[in-house]
Amino acid sequence: MPLLSKIPNELYSLLRTRFPADADKAELIFACRTDLAPDGRIQESMLLVTRRHLAVATLSDGQWSLTHSLPLVDITGLNVEPLVGASALMAKVDGREIRLLRYSHAVAQDMSDAVESLLHLIGPDGSPDHTEPVIEDPVPDWSSREAHLRTFRRLWAFCLPHWRTLVIAMAVTIVASAIDLLPPYLTMILVDQVLVDMSTYMYLPLIVALLAVSRIVHTGVTVVSGRMLAVLGDRLAFDARSELLNVLQLLPLKYYDMQQTGGLMARIARDAKSIHYFWIDFAPQVIQQGLLVIGMTAVLFYLNWELAFLVLIPIPAIIFASIHIKRYLMWFYGRSWDSWATFFERVNDALAGIRVVKIFAQEKRQSRDMHLENEKVFTAERNIHVRSRTVRPLLAFIVSVGGLLVWWYGGRQVQSAEMTIGMLMAFFLYLSMFYNPVQQLTSMADWIPEMMTAITRTFEVIDSPIEDYTPGETVDVPRFEGRLELQDVNFGYVAHQPVLKGINLHVEPGEMIGLVGHSGAGKSTLIKLMCRFYDVDGGGILIDGIDVRRMDLMQLRSQIGYVEQDPFLFSGSVTDNIRFGNREASREEIIEAAINANAHEFIVKLPDGYDTPVGERGGRLSGGERQRVAIARAILHDPRILILDEPTSALDLETEKKIQEALGRLMEGRTTLAIAHRLSTLRDADRLLVLKNGEPVELGTHEELLNRQGEYYRLVQLHTNVSSIVGVEG
Amino acid sequence: MSFLDPAAIRLERREEQPPTLSIAGDLFFNVKIRQAFPLSFESRYITFFDQEDEYLGIVADPEACDEDTCRIIRDEIEWRYFRPRIERVLEMEGRGGTSIFSVETDRGAVKIPMRDLREGMMELSPGRILITDEHGNRYEIPDLDRLDRRSRRLIRRLI
Secondary structure, eight states: OOSBOOOOHHHHHHHHHHOHHHHTTOOEEEEEEEEEOTTSOEEEEEEEEESSEEEEEEEETTEEEEEEEEEGGGEEEEEEEEOSSEEEEEEEETTEEEEEEEEEGGGHHHHHHHHHHHTTTOSTTOOTTTOOOOOOOOOOOTTSTTHHHHHHHHHHHHHGGGHHHHHHHHHHHHHHHHHHTHHHHHHHHIIIIITTOGGGTTHHHHHHHHHHHHHHHHHHHHHHHHHHHHHHHHHHHHHHHHHHHHHHHHSOHHHHHTSOHHHHHHIIIIIHHHHHHIIIIIHHHHHHHHHHHHHHHHHHHHHOHHHHHHHHTHHHHHHHHHHHHHHHHHHHHHHHHHHHHHHHHHHHHHHHTHHHHHHTTOHHHHHHHHHHHHHHHHHHHHHHHHHHHHHHHHHHHHHHHHHHHHHHHHHHHHHTTSSOHHHHHHHHHHHHHHHHHHHHHHHHHHHHHHHHHHHHHHHHHHTSOOOOOSOSSOBOOSSOOOOEEEEEEEEOSSTTSOSEEEEEEEEOTTOEEEEEOSTTSSHHHHHHHHTTSSOOSEEEEEETTEEGGGBOHHHHHHTEEEEOSSOOOOSSBHHHHHTTTOTTOOHHHHHHHHHHTTOHHHHHHSTTGGGOBOOGGGTTSOHHHHHHHHHHHHHHHOOSEEEEEOOOSOOOHHHHHHHHHHHHHHHTTSEEEEEOOSHHHHHHOSEEEEEETTEEEEEEOHHHHHHHTSHHHHHHHHHHHHOSSSOOOO | OOBOOGGGEEEEOOTTSOOEEEETTEEEOSOEEEESSTTTOTTSOEEEEOTTOOEEEEESOGGGSOHHHHHHHHHHHHHHOOOOBEEEEEEEEEETTEEEEEEEETTEEEEEEESOHHHHEEEEETTEEEEEOTTSOEEEESOGGGSOHHHHHHHHTTO
């Protein structure tokens, strides 16, 4: 999101008068829009930072005023205080806490980013004079109204590689429109000049042949342009989907933390298709129908301008009626969709819960409820059909008014020999072609917002910033030794709400470290930092003495193995899943890995052995089986550093033993960080790091820590009271 | 060593009984033989289980075993894996939500009833199709291109 929001001119001049000293430094470093006034009213406010000052401005009765203004050097701290349903930004000045502003959750992320950037500038150490404005590359804001133009430009950029096809298809479309205008004109010649005189009868076959040719050419041209545009549209939709799919793989994990998978699926499937609709249905239709209207208007005026005026009379009424009828009906369509949705939801519920219904003997009530929904569907559908059967003939009537006017006025002109019968006929033929494009163009206007929204949403994803795979200067580390150092690691998902504080740890190659702590202690977060799903806010993570941020992301991750608590398997065969991290692996290697993971035996007992499809998310395998396939996958991946999140759920003893054995083999010779839940793992670990509220509290072996009788001792006590097998909940 | 040495194993069988396996002199009666990759690599990776269905081992290349052992493995696989190969598709008809294929297979003519075509037809590799009917029986088209034109057309419409 842009840290530099647009600010109103009025506010800009207010700032200039208030901080003239800043004026020569010329600018606002950033402005962040919030949605609550300091007193809690829902009111636009702004956090503004110039080179030397921080200010808060609020809009009150249409007037901007500054509610706070503080020199940056005086601010010794900034922090976000979570409230209920909102947050507050607090500044520390002379040891006092000052409440700067409040904001709702809607702008929380923007504000967190703003505060993070601000920290560089405040206090006596802040260096605003030689700090470049801290502005992230703004991600285009596709949702704004100005974005429509940008969307069009992006659409065009998408089409650019295929411009030749597009130009030819459009040219062919124009030719088709021009040919469309020909038959009525030929008819006029036929009636006025050929059929009136015996001597000109010989031209009849010629005119008919011309008519036939024009129809044939028109058909051919329409087929050609239709096919070209269809291929082009499908190609563009394919391109859009491909770009989306590429980007989706490269987006950072935090993007997914904020999105629902379903929404993304819809974008891939449906929204990308809207680019196809734009080029296939929308653009050619607008051009063709538009040209037809223009062309016919010109021809009508050329033939008889007075009559042409009469033809135009019903046009405003047709446009007006088309728009209103559509909107009027759309409302009823909306009600119908709603009622169908509720109906399906209800029926689905009733069928899925049929056992509960029967046990509670509620069949009759369920039937009654469903019947009520059915009645609502009936009413909604009836409303649509009755109304559309009423309004459409009315529209047809308005259209026919044009015909009546032409009959009346044209007929009189024919009677007075001011116009020929042929011309009158041509007028009628044009008339029948004229109102249809007008109606179509009008109804297209309604598509635009819907289509543009879908197209915009597609670009929104495509243009999201992807992960930084190769930072400026990368250090090449083809194979880690496995020495791991955490140096004063600090991290928070939301700025200034640290989840990890001051973590220091030195791990030798091949050592196994168990991470222990209550739920929310920061164990999983530490693991995410190790995989560089997120970057540390302070300190650093070093592998073999090199900061992970200086490594090529692919190279780093290819040497880290991760066995999740509830491993995710992809739909595909067992083989596909085991060799996920190493596509080149031979069958022998796959089998070896499975044997080492204690998975081979259960796999070969499956009817299709290694070829068995595991189902969506591995659903056809049991929890213990999934675990072992995931361990085999990690073994084959052969990472130098292993990250392990032990499952908390209890499995039967036999499976448990097999998994423990498999993990033991997997950890051999690898530096391992394990979130440990089981006593056996805790005992086997070389050292244990105990975390509490994001801070390291103890480090040592199982025995050492037990003897110390501190936090670890308490956790183990708690755990042995709860269960003798499953370890400390994490 | 995870794989068995083909030279160290030997299978014997008396008439219709399950075979006996000797691994480096140890005898195991009534062994079961399964393929590790029954769909993607049938000729290799053969696994052995004892009569309690405990895993005994795997041999990567059964062709390297002696001739009798090799033959018994083939027979046992043939016995365990019933998957007729479709040679001709005669016709397809829809009956109340179920599609019925009349086909000729290497094991005789049969009618294959299918409820869900999408679920039931799986293309294992280009041209190789596995069909699972509504009862769970499986049929295979080893190479679609080698079927006659009419059969190909009927199948292509569905995949």
